[in-house]
Amino acid sequence: MTRLILPRRSFLAGSAAAAGLLAAPHVVRAENRVVRIGYITALSGPRAEFGASDPWMLEQVNTLLSNGLQIGGQQYQVEIMMRDNESNVNRSASVGNELIQREDVDLLLVQDLDASVATGEMSDIAGIPSISTMGPWQAWMFGRGSNPEQGFPYSFTFFWGADDAMATFTRIWDQVATNRIVGDFYFDNPAGQAFADPQLGLPAFMAQAGYSRVEGGMFQIDTSDFAAQVSRFRDGGAQIVTGFGFPPHWSTFWAQAGQAGFAPEAATFAAAFLFPSAIEALGDRGDGMSTEVWWTPKVPFTSSLTGQTAAELAAAYEAASGRQWVQTLGYSHALFETGIAALKASGAPKDRDLVRDAIAGLRLNTMVGPVSWADTPIRNVARTEIAGGQWRKTGGKHAYDLLITENTLAPSMTVEAQTVALPKL
Secondary structure, three states, rough: OOOEEEEOOOOOOOOOOOHHHOOOOOOOOOOOOOEEEEEEOOOOOOHHHHHEEEHHHHHHHHHHHOOEEOOOOOOEEEEEEEEOOOOOOOHHHHHHHHHHHHHOOOOEOOOOHHHHHHHOOOOOOHHHOOEOOOOHHHHHOOOOOOOOOOOOOOOOOOOOOOHHHHHHHHHHHHOOOOOEEEEEEEEEOOHHHHHHHHOOOOOHHHHHOOOOEEEEEEEOOOOOOOOHHHHHHHHHOEEEEEEOOOHHHHHHHHHHHHHHHOOOOOEEEOOOOHHHHHHHHHHHOOOOOOEEEEEOOOOEEEOOOOOOOHHHHHHHHHHHHOOOHHHHHHHHHHHHHHHHHHHHHOOOOHHHHHHHHHOOOEEEEEOOOOEEEEOOOOOOOEEOOOOEEEOOOOOOOOOOEEEEEEEEOOOOOOOOOOOOOOHHH
């Protein structure tokens, strides 16, 4: 049987949690036929939308595993422990330490970039296999001091690269007639730092594509005033605004831009425009926001766990929740696909080295497409597709629909429209 344990407060706190792994002994457990999976997500705080579909998704996984798993001729019960990192890096370290040390998990699954950076170090130190997603692989790898040749001993990730998103952004803008001046600003976290990097980040891609830059700098997670960026972009003649941040950041910026009479031709802000709720919160001024696209119900992929198509998974979520589908649903689902496939392939899910080796050799067709660590040129990283899209009012059942406008790096996603300048919508 499977047991789904919902979030509870950790007994540890603070970013020093990783260091405690070196001294704290593992709890000895008698349940040698129970596979324990830890799952870290953001259910509250600025990144809460990233985990909004997770309770529903985990209930589906819980039902699927209600009879346990048959692995290597043995029957195993499965216990899933979900923890909310509250969109906080210190909380991520705390719950990661709890799951590894107190709960003695056999596998750690993480769907949050900041959490995956902190807990990746922990899993490597403790020898606990971990899989993460929903963060550009460069921020996950370089932010931890490694490189594509070196990789990591026990931690793995699957996602697209920041460079893929940046190239997609410039191709979106190429569809709109502008003066090619871009105002950019970024949330100061690992992903934002990767996007903002002058040599490898979005500024470099903009220059290569013939766009000039008006710098808006970095901002902190609790920033609530973007008047300085609005003034700088308006005075610098920026007709495109880009960067990285979460829905509350953009909502504040966009409101202040409207008050100041700043009306760019295009707005493509990574992470902030992933969710329909964030677009709806902007009212009529949400029409035309453009974004990276990871997953939609229209991709031609099916689940290795349930056999559902992407359209069926999205429809089931909408029917149960009463909310519009979200991109993160596909990736959270695929995270459990990869984890369970690795446990099965290991032949011995309580042997952490064998599970680690199974992940490293995994080739799997998932809800988000092929995920393979077996033949990747970037050690511990499986790259996935990314497209570009624009939120538009289409008169359908939802207030806004996400239309694919650019698919160079995602041939599975069919182009549905051309990007339209904001003032024309």
